[in-house]
Amino acid sequence: MKASKKKKQLFIIILGRPGSGKGTQADLLGKKFGFSHLSTGQLLRNRAKKKDFVGRTIKHIQGTGALVPTPLVFQIWSPYIERFFMKGKGRGIILDGSPRKLYEAYLLLELLEMYGWQKNVRVLNIAISPKEAMRRLLKRGRFDDDAPDVKNRLRVFNKEVVPVLKFLKKKGMLLHVNGEQTIEDVHKEVLKKLKI
DSSP states (O other): OOOOSSSOOEEEEEEESTTSOHHHHHHHHHHHHOOEEEEHHHHHHHHHTSOSHHHHHHHHHHHHTOOOOHHHHHHHHHHHHHHHHHHOOSSEEEEESOOOSHHHHHHHHHHHHHTTOGGGEEEEEEEOOHHHHHHHHHHHOOTTOSHHHHHHHHHHIIIIIHHHHHHHHHTTOEEEEEOSSOHHHHHHHHHHHHTO
């Protein structure tokens, strides 16, 4: 698949602490530029609604703030990525909330290299403090947003996602954005960092 000469297709990864506004920024980019928005968290929450073993397992894991096993994550979102590449249309893909483990990062980059997209990857880290993350999540009040689960999710972020950020930084892919601004100002900084 050849990307347009005028507008190169991009694979944008948006990471950040829980509550940092990853989904909001992904939605804004998607609507403004025509990116396909792939939210790992939303896909998992949708799958958790099914009453089968996998659905119940995902709901239990998310309810404790732990991470869903990597093979299951790939099983859920890799078909979406494949369909996009096969169609070859659109501005690109925004992957919101993954990879959240080093193993996922290795697999994802290997997959993108297979599609010839390794030079099209941009990674945003929407940075907020743990205190701000706690404040936002408790205010949001989703089923997986009570205080003990939020604290555990923040611990998991430090243990699992921070190494991913360091790995992507070493590869020269990581762009930091100050997430403790208004949604509009975060969006302006996102556009500036992505240069789109």
